[in-house]
Amino acid sequence: MRELYTQVIMDHYRRPRNRGEIEGADIEEHLLNPLCGDEVTVYAVFDGDRVADVRFDGRGCSISQASASMMTERLMGKSREEAEKEIQGFKAMMVGEEEFPEMDDLAALKGVIQYPSRIKCATLAWTAFQQGLEGEK
Amino acid sequence: MYDVEEIRHDFPILDRRIGDKRLVYLDNAATSQKPRQVLQALTDYYENHNANIHRGVHRLAEEATAAYEEARLKTASFLGAPDTTGLIFTRGTTEAVNLVAYGWGRKFLGEGDEVVLTEAEHHSNLVPWQLAARATGAKLRFVPILENGTLDMEEAEHLIGPRTKLVGCIHASNVLATINPVERLAELAHANGALMLVDGAQSAPHLPVDVEGLGCDFFACSGHKMLGPTGGGVLWGRPEVLEEMDPFLGGGEMIREVHLHHSTWNDLPYRFEAGTMNVAQAVGLGAAVDYLGGLGMHNVREHERRLGEHAYRRLSEIEGITLYGPESDRTGLVSFSVPDVHPHDLSQLLDEEGIAIRSGHHCAQPLMRRLGVAATARASFYLYNTEEEVDALVEALGRAREFFGAISGVRP
Numbered sequence: 001m002r003e004l005y006t007q008v009i010m011d012h013y014r015r016p017r018n019r020g021e022i023e024g025a026d027i028e029e030h031l032l033n034p035l036c037g038d039e040v041t042v043y044a045v046f047d048g049d050r051v052a053d054v055r056f057d058g059r060g061c062s063i064s065q066a067s068a069s070m071m072t073e074r075l076m077g078k079s080r081e082e083a084e085k086e087i088q089g090f091k092a093m094m095v096g097e098e099e100f101p102e103m104d105d106l107a108a109l110k111g112v113i114q115y116p117s118r119i120k121c122a123t124l125a126w127t128a129f130q131q132g133l134e135g136e137k
Numbered sequence: 138m139y140d141v142e143e144i145r146h147d148f149p150i151l152d153r154r155i156g157d158k159r160l161v162y163l164d165n166a167a168t169s170q171k172p173r174q175v176l177q178a179l180t181d182y183y184e185n186h187n188a189n190i191h192r193g194v195h196r197l198a199e200e201a202t203a204a205y206e207e208a209r210l211k212t213a214s215f216l217g218a219p220d221t222t223g224l225i226f227t228r229g230t231t232e233a234v235n236l237v238a239y240g241w242g243r244k245f246l247g248e249g250d251e252v253v254l255t256e257a258e259h260h261s262n263l264v265p266w267q268l269a270a271r272a273t274g275a276k277l278r279f280v281p282i283l284e285n286g287t288l289d290m291e292e293a294e295h296l297i298g299p300r301t302k303l304v305g306c307i308h309a310s311n312v313l314a315t316i317n318p319v320e321r322l323a324e325l326a327h328a329n330g331a332l333m334l335v336d337g338a339q340s341a342p343h344l345p346v347d348v349e350g351l352g353c354d355f356f357a358c359s360g361h362k363m364l365g366p367t368g369g370g371v372l373w374g375r376p377e378v379l380e381e382m383d384p385f386l387g388g389g390e391m392i393r394e395v396h397l398h399h400s401t402w403n404d405l406p407y408r409f410e411a412g413t414m415n416v417a418q419a420v421g422l423g424a425a426v427d428y429l430g431g432l433g434m435h436n437v438r439e440h441e442r443r444l445g446e447h448a449y450r451r452l453s454e455i456e457g458i459t460l461y462g463p464e465s466d467r468t469g470l471v472s473f474s475v476p477d478v479h480p481h482d483l484s485q486l487l488d489e490e491g492i493a494i495r496s497g498h499h500c501a502q503p504l505m506r507r508l509g510v511a512a513t514a515r516a517s518f519y520l521y522n523t524e525e526e527v528d529a530l531v532e533a534l535g536r537a538r539e540f541f542g543a544i545s546g547v548r549p
Contacts, residue, residue: 004485005482005540005541010541035497036480036481036496036497036498036511036512037497037498037502037505037511037512038481038511038512039511059511060479060481060511061479061480061481061482062479062481062482063481063482115485118481118485121481
């Protein structure tokens with residue numbers, strides 16, 4: 001079980017990438033995990049169709065915070081359509097329908113699949129971003 | 138003589154192993170484990186007596202009805218009710234409160250009326266009143282909690298006034314371990330012509346309860362938290378109040394006469410028991426209160442008080458820990474957080490050692506907001522837990538923090 005808490009996850013948890021707020025962002029989406037009360041806010045600024053900046057803020061367990069951090073790295077520079085695809089792909093990985101990419105930080109979240117109650121922690125920020133994209137439309 | 142080792146033999150699940158570790162079950166505020174006596178009552182009911190109740194005239198129907206009504210009598214007597222007239226079986230505390238909010242609230246609340254609750258309510262004694270308020274225009278008001286987790290009774294005296302129609306309060310907190318002065322709240326309510334509802338989900342399993350002594354008009358509790366099966370809960374209501382209420386669910390058994398366009402209602406308590414009830418679960422609850430009565434609730438309380446104090450003392454020695462709730466007069470549970478490990482991660486790491494605790498908002502989100510936390514960890518004890526199990530928790534907690542600190546480069 002302790003392999004759930006890989007160095008990669010702990011690294012993102014302790015030194016989250018792109019943590020913080022963006023004032024006047026194009027996307028600002030707050031999401032609460034109703035199961036545990038953890039919360040995340042995702043911010044994104046677009047330059048044309050590209051994600052120019054993406055940040056997250058919130059409080060939660062190592063899995064939710066690390067996954068949010070990984071998401072920001074993953075979505076930076078992507079177009080809206082690519083971002084949507086990334087999010088759908090990640091959610092498919094978390095239910096075992098798609099393979100995790102090798103040699104990528106995301107692969108560290110593979111272990112979470114064994115703990116169904118924690119999958120929502122891992123997908124929280126991604127769902128927030130997805131809802132933000134939908135809200136833009 | 139309260140012999141916890143002897144008691145543990147009655148609970149088969151306590152022999153369960155989680156991986157290669159013996160189960161240490163410390164999530165009793167969520168649901169309790171069941172003794173063999175309750176499991177046997179369920180099996181015996183299904184193997185020998187199962188039938189639908191109150192209708193058939195055949196032997197099994199008579200036996201099933203008798204078993205169900207005997208469970209009602211046992212439960213009424215366990216809660217100190219004068220008789221069974223006001224003892225309604227429900228699915229649990231949530232359904233019991235909904236029954237009152239619907240059958241009483243929708244009928245008697247209106248614009249300008251107030252329902253006084255507390256900041257520490259479980260969602261089950263909050264959301265039904267939000268729905269009732271929305272339907273009737275009544276307002277909800279909340280008794281604040283003080284820094285130590287007890288109710289601000291001075292404020293309660295101001296809040297409970299002529300507009301108050303009902304005061305609702307948890308008897309014991311599932312997060313803070315406080316035991317609230319519901320007797321005093323009932324006095325305040327009655328002095329203002331209001332009714333008093335006590336949510337006893339966290340008290341009936343752990344403290345001697347006497348609904349008459351509490352002076353309440355409604356008392357709700359869940360069988361599954363007090364050794365009984367899930368699906369068997371209770372609403373006790375003062376019969377003269379129940380008598381005036383509208384039905385909650387319509388259907389079989391709750392009626393006297395049915396015409397195509399109208400019906401008349403059955404007597405209490407059947408008026409509030411529509412459809413085929415959870416008969417086996419009620420019978421199981423009857424066996425559970427027999428078991429609790431056999432141990433003596435004063436003994437159960439004493440055992441848990443000692444465990445709770447031991448846990449509070451041991452945990453408070455841990456550096457950096459925050460313990461929630463008052464220091465004394467607690468039930469047997471402790472909510473806590475440590476700065477370096479999120480409650481979710483903590484309960485996952487403890488699970489690896491076979492220790493089951495709860496983490497999260499404990500269905501009390503407004504209270505968590507008041508405490509300024511998103512989640513806490515909670516260890517909740519019951520009559521079969523031991524000091525050794527508390528010590529196992531404390532030691533595993535230390536190991537979890539060390540592990541987390543080592544892997545993340547932050548020392549606990």
